[in-house]
Amino acid sequence: MYFFDLEDFCISTDIGSNSTSMFTSQLGTRCTDMAYTFNQVRGAQLSAVNQWYNLSNPYSVTFEYDSGGSLSWPDTAGFTLYTGGFTSVDDGYTTTPITLTTPYSMNGVLSTNLYVSTNGFFTLGGPSTSPTVNAPSVGPPATICGNPGDNWLEPGLVNNDTTTQNLYYRTNYYGSGKHSVSLVVIGGTYGNDSNQALRRIPTSWYATLYKDVKYQWLEVTLKSTSTVRGTAGPYNTSNVSVAPSTSTRVWRGDLNGQNWSYQGTGYVASPNPPTSPRICPECDTYYNQYTATTSSSSAISNFWLDANNNFANTTQSNFTTYIQNVYHQQCLLKQLIKCVDGDTFTTFNNLTYFAPY
Numbered sequence: 370m371y372f373f374d375l376e377d378f379c380i381s382t383d384i385g386s387n388s389t390s391m392f393t394s395q396l397g398t399r400c401t402d403m404a405y406t407f408n409q410v411r412g413a414q415l416s417a418v419n420q421w422y423n424l425s426n427p428y429s430v431t432f433e434y435d436s437g438g439s440l441s442w443p444d445t446a447g448f449t450l451y452t453g454g455f456t457s458v459d460d461g462y463t464t465t466p467i468t469l470t471t472p473y474s475m476n477g478v479l480s481t482n483l484y485v486s487t488n489g490f491f492t493l494g495g496p497s498t499s500p501t502v503n504a505p506s507v508g509p510p511a512t513i514c515g516n517p518g519d520n521w522l523e524p525g526l527v528n529n530d531t532t533t534q535n536l537y538y539r540t541n542y543y544g545s546g547k548h549s550v551s552l553v554v555i556g557g558t559y560g561n562d563s564n565q566a567l568r569r570i571p572t573s574w575y576a577t578l579y580k581d582v583k584y585q586w587l588e589v590t591l592k593s594t595s596t597v598r599g600t601a602g603p604y605n606t607s608n609v610s611v612a613p614s615t616s617t618r619v620w621r622g623d624l625n626g627q628n629w630s631y632q633g634t635g636y637v638a639s640p641n642p643p644t645s646p647r648i649c650p651e652c653d654t655y656y657n658q659y660t661a662t663t664s665s666s667s668a669i670s671n672f673w674l675d676a677n678n679n680f681a682n683t684t685q686s687n688f689t690t691y692i693q694n695v696y697h698q699q700c701l702l703k704q705l706i707k708c709v710d711g712d713t714f715t716t717f718n719n720l721t722y723f724a725p726y
Contacts, residue, residue, distance in 0.1 A: 415663045418702065422656055425709045426647045429640045430545040431581040436635035440590050440617045443575060445553055448537035451485075458523040459559055460500040461487045463536070470540050471548045473580055474626035476511035476604050485536055485552060487522035489572060489598055490514040493626070502599065511604035511626065515574035515589050516613050518598025521557040521567075528557055529569045530594035543639055551577040558596065571595045574613060579637050580624070586637045587620040587629075589613050605629040655705035662698040669694050 453465030466482035473480070473493055480494035490502050492510040499507055505514040526534045537553040553575050560567025571594045579586035589601040591613045602610035603620055609631045611618055617636050622629035647653060662669060672691050 411663070411669075415660075418659070418705075422652075422705070422709065426649050426652050426656075429646050429648065430547065431583045431640065432547060432579050432586055432637045433640055434586075434619055434621065434632045434635055435638040436633055438636060439615070439634065440575070440588065440636050442590065442592050443551070443553055445535075445537045448539045448551070448553055451536040451538060455487060455522065455524075456496075458487060459521055460519075461522075462496040466496075467538050467550070469550055470542065471580065473550070473578055473585060474624060475513060476508050476627060477625050478510060479625075483538075483550065484510075485554065487556065488520045489517035489554070489556070489574060491552060491576070505600070505602045505604050505610050506608050508604050513576070513578065513587060513603045514599065514601045514610065515552070515554060515576045516556075516572050516591060516595060516598045516601065518572065519559040520572045520598060521559050522554065523557070523568065526557065526568065528555070528571045528573075528594075529566075530571050530592075532571065532573065532592075532594075546582040547579070547639065548581075549577050549579045551575070555592075558598075572598050574601075577637070583624070585622045585624060585626060587622075588617050588637055590617045591615050602631065603629045649709065652705060652708040655701055655708055659698065659701040659705055662694070662701065667694075669698060 451463065451467065453463055453467075455461040456464055463485045466484050469481040469483055471481070473483075475493045478494040482495070483491060483493055484496040485491045486497055488500060488502065490497070490505065490512045492512055495510045497507070497510055497512060499512075500519070502512050502514060502517045505512045505517070522534055522536065524533075524535050528534060532555050534555050534557055536555075539551045541549045541551070543549070553573075555573045556571070557568045558570040558572055560570075571592060573592040573595045575588075575590045575592070577586075577588045579588075587603050591597065593615050597612055597614075599613075600610035601613035601618055603622060603626070605622070605627070609620060609629050611631055614634070616634045619632040619635050619637060620629050621632055661667065664670065669691070
């Protein structure tokens with residue numbers, strides 16, 4: 370390793386308690402230049418290790434459940450108005466599917482086609498002919514419920530909270546395999562011809578289906594003026610639905626749209642490095658220990674910051690401590706590589722960091 374090359378370059382075999390004879394050149398000349406070169410190489414190594422580690426063991430690329438708040442009712446200005454029509458404003462569904470930029474799955478059905486029912490739920494792959502769903506436990510096609518019930522969705526009809534019934538949608542890509550599709554459904558309640566006022570009673574809901582490299586997620590929020598109609602949540606073999614609320618409900622399932630679990634009230638958040646865990650969090654132990662040995666206050670750095678004096682006036686014991694600390698640093702680096710890449714280095718037992726000189 371290069372630190373032993375440096376030792377051979379600079380040190381004579383005659384090292385005493387006041388070892389000015391350890392170098393063959395004057396201060397500020399040959400060995401100082403070598404110290405500068407060594408320091409530059411060591412800094413480059415640290416930079417390379419940092420880049421390699423962040424690429425090889427990145428922070429979590431999955432979404433995260435955050436229980437620390439709730440979503441506000443969105444501004445539809447950031448959404449696309451659906452104009453494809455409905456088979457019926459009562460017990461109907463979108464005539465033309467919303468085409469997604471990436472396929473999502475529900476109960477093993479993978480599709481880029483999303484259909485919205487006028488009755489407070491949506492499906493993937495094909496529309497549901499079920500007029501009402503009391504809980505998201507019907508399939509195929511498997512349902513994802515926002516505020517299910519005998520609802521009404523008549524584009525252009527003004528609700529009694531002054532909102533206009535319509536369907537809006539938005540797709541997002543966040544990078545690293547993370548996607549979402551959001552729906553804003555401004556709807557009413559079924560009312561027959563003798564009681565048309567019911568049609569203006571809001572049942573509006575807001576839902577987002579997320580997908581990352583490991584999970585799918587669902588958020589559901591009601592508008593503050595909405596009447597609660599049924600239970601919200603994704604299709605699951607065991608019922609994981611709960612009553613929708615103005616406090617956002619969150620579920621998580623696998624990439625097949627199965628094995629869903631209710632997470633609680635909160636929202637789905639993007640990972641926030643460096644607070645998010647890495648894909649292999651146990652390797653952080655070696656990484657943190659290694660970077661600590663490269664800090665400006667470490668014993669190794671202190672030796673080089675005052676290289677002129679340390680080269681000219683040191684003891685055998687102090688210099689030996691320095692060499693041991695550099696060896697310790699390289700052991701940590703090999704342990705880190707072994708942890709991340711699985712390389713078969715020898716397990717190093719001597720990982721003690723020696724006291725600064």
